[in-house]
Amino acid sequence: MIQSEPQTIDELMDWISGISDAEGPGTTRLLYSQSWIKAQQALKEKFEELGMKTEFDAVGNLFATIEGTEQPEEIIATGSHVDTVAKGGRLDGQLGIMAGYMAVKELLETEGKPKKSLQIISMAEEEGSRFPYVFWGSKNIFGIADSKDVEEIADAKGVKFTDAMREAGFDFLQGEPRHNRIAAFLELHIEQGNFLENTGKKVGVVNAIVGQKRYTVTLKGQANHAGTTLMEYRKDTVECMARIVVQSIDKAKAEGNPLVLTFGRVEPKPNTVNVVPGETLFSMDCRHTDADALDRFTKEIEADMRAMAEGMGIEIEIDNWMNEKPVPMDAHIIDTIESVCKDNGLSYQVMHSGAGHDSQIFAPRVPTGMIFVPSIDGISHNPAEHTEAVDIQQGVQALAEALKRLAY
Incomplete structure (x- = not known):
C-alpha cells in the first residue's frame, strides 16, 4: 500500500x-510574477x-520526467496549475502538483523505475487571476492557445501580457506542442464543494466536468420618481428581474441534480x-x-425571460x-x-465536477481522469480553504496506485 505521511503533506x-x-x-502567485x-x-x-x-516549454509550463525502461515514448502524466487567485488558499492547483511529487517519489522508492515514462506537469496558468485569459498553460500544451487573444491584454496595473511573459523569460510557442507523447493524464484537486464532506467520503472519482452557459441579461424599462409613480404605471426592471429569478430558480430546483443555476451579479x-x-x-x-x-433547460429559461419581460412592457437583451x-x-x-x-x-464516491479544471482541456485530446479530495465547508479560493492531511493522504494513495497501474 502506497502512502504519504500526513506530516509530510x-x-x-x-x-x-x-x-x-x-x-x-492566503497565497497570491499570479502568472509571470516574481513568486x-x-x-x-x-x-x-x-x-x-x-x-x-x-x-520548461516556451510559455513556462514545467515538465519533470522519469524515462520508462520499456516504453519511454509513452508518458503517464499528472499535475495541475501553479498560479493562484489573489489571496487564495493553500491547495487549489498546487496540491495537484505536490500530490504528483509525493506519488512519484514513493513509486520510485518502492517500485523503482516505471516501464512507461512518468511525468509531473506544473502548468503555467489556469485561473485568469492576473490577465483576462484562462487555461494558458494547458492550452499551450496542445497548441490551441491563440497568441492574438493575449497580445493586447494587460493586468490591472496596465502591464501587458506579452511584456510580463518576456520579462519572466518566456515567449510564444513555436513549433510542435508538447502533448504528442502523453498517453494518459491524471489530476488531483480539492473538490471546491461540499459533496464529499456531506457524504463522508474521502476520495472523489470524477466522471465528468460540467458544461457551462453564462449570460448577461439587460432589462430596459423606465426610470421614474419612487414617490409619485403609482405601482400600476411602473416599468420597474428590478421587479422584472426578481420575478425572472424566482421563476427560474423554482424551475431549476424542479429539474433536480446535477443542474445548477446561479444569478450572481446585479447592476x-x-x-x-x-x-x-x-x-x-x-x-x-x-x-x-x-x-x-x-x-433544453436554458432555452426554456430564455423563453420564460422574454415572456416575463414582454408581459411587463420591458425590453430584454440576452x-x-x-x-x-x-x-x-x-x-x-x-x-x-x-x-x-x-x-x-x-x-x-464517483461524482462529477461542478467547476472547471485543466483536465477539461486534456480530456478531449488524451485519456484523462480526475481525483477529488474533500474541501472543508466547501471553501476554496479563500485563505480558509482546507483539507485534512489524512484525507489528502487517501487521495495521494489513489493517485499513486493509479499511476502504478498505468505506468508499471
Missing part, C-alpha cells in the same frame, strides 16, 4: 504556499532531487434609493453534465457569452481509479 503544502507575491493571509518564477524554479529543483529530467440603474430602476443588468450561470439537458460543453473523463481511467479505491479500501 502539511510540510510540503506550507512550503509551496509560502511562495507568494504578497503577505498573507511565480520562484515557485517554478523551486519545483524544478525539487523534481530534480528525485532524479527527474526537467524542462440596477440609476441604483439610487428614490428612483424606480429603469435599467437592470444581471448575470446567469447554468451548469449540467449533459449537453442536451443543459441546452447575451449568451459562454457556452462550454460538458467534458467526460476517460472510461478506462475512471475504472482504473475506482478499482484502485476498491482494492485499497479507500472511502470513495
Whole structure:
C-alpha cells in the first residue's frame, strides 16, 4: 500500500504556499510574477532531487520526467496549475502538483523505475487571476492557445501580457506542442464543494466536468420618481428581474441534480434609493453534465425571460457569452481509479465536477481522469480553504496506485 505521511503533506503544502507575491493571509502567485518564477524554479529543483529530467516549454509550463525502461515514448502524466487567485488558499492547483511529487517519489522508492515514462506537469496558468485569459498553460500544451487573444491584454496595473511573459523569460510557442507523447493524464484537486464532506467520503472519482452557459441579461424599462409613480404605471426592471429569478430558480430546483443555476451579479440603474430602476443588468450561470439537458433547460429559461419581460412592457437583451460543453473523463481511467479505491479500501464516491479544471482541456485530446479530495465547508479560493492531511493522504494513495497501474 502506497502512502504519504500526513506530516509530510502539511510540510510540503506550507512550503509551496509560502511562495507568494504578497503577505498573507492566503497565497497570491499570479502568472509571470516574481513568486511565480520562484515557485517554478523551486519545483524544478525539487523534481530534480528525485532524479527527474526537467524542462520548461516556451510559455513556462514545467515538465519533470522519469524515462520508462520499456516504453519511454509513452508518458503517464499528472499535475495541475501553479498560479493562484489573489489571496487564495493553500491547495487549489498546487496540491495537484505536490500530490504528483509525493506519488512519484514513493513509486520510485518502492517500485523503482516505471516501464512507461512518468511525468509531473506544473502548468503555467489556469485561473485568469492576473490577465483576462484562462487555461494558458494547458492550452499551450496542445497548441490551441491563440497568441492574438493575449497580445493586447494587460493586468490591472496596465502591464501587458506579452511584456510580463518576456520579462519572466518566456515567449510564444513555436513549433510542435508538447502533448504528442502523453498517453494518459491524471489530476488531483480539492473538490471546491461540499459533496464529499456531506457524504463522508474521502476520495472523489470524477466522471465528468460540467458544461457551462453564462449570460448577461439587460432589462430596459423606465426610470421614474419612487414617490409619485403609482405601482400600476411602473416599468420597474428590478421587479422584472426578481420575478425572472424566482421563476427560474423554482424551475431549476424542479429539474433536480446535477443542474445548477446561479444569478450572481446585479447592476440596477440609476441604483439610487428614490428612483424606480429603469435599467437592470444581471448575470446567469447554468451548469449540467449533459449537453442536451443543459441546452433544453436554458432555452426554456430564455423563453420564460422574454415572456416575463414582454408581459411587463420591458425590453430584454440576452447575451449568451459562454457556452462550454460538458467534458467526460476517460472510461478506462475512471475504472482504473475506482478499482484502485476498491482494492485499497479507500472511502470513495464517483461524482462529477461542478467547476472547471485543466483536465477539461486534456480530456478531449488524451485519456484523462480526475481525483477529488474533500474541501472543508466547501471553501476554496479563500485563505480558509482546507483539507485534512489524512484525507489528502487517501487521495495521494489513489493517485499513486493509479499511476502504478498505468505506468508499471
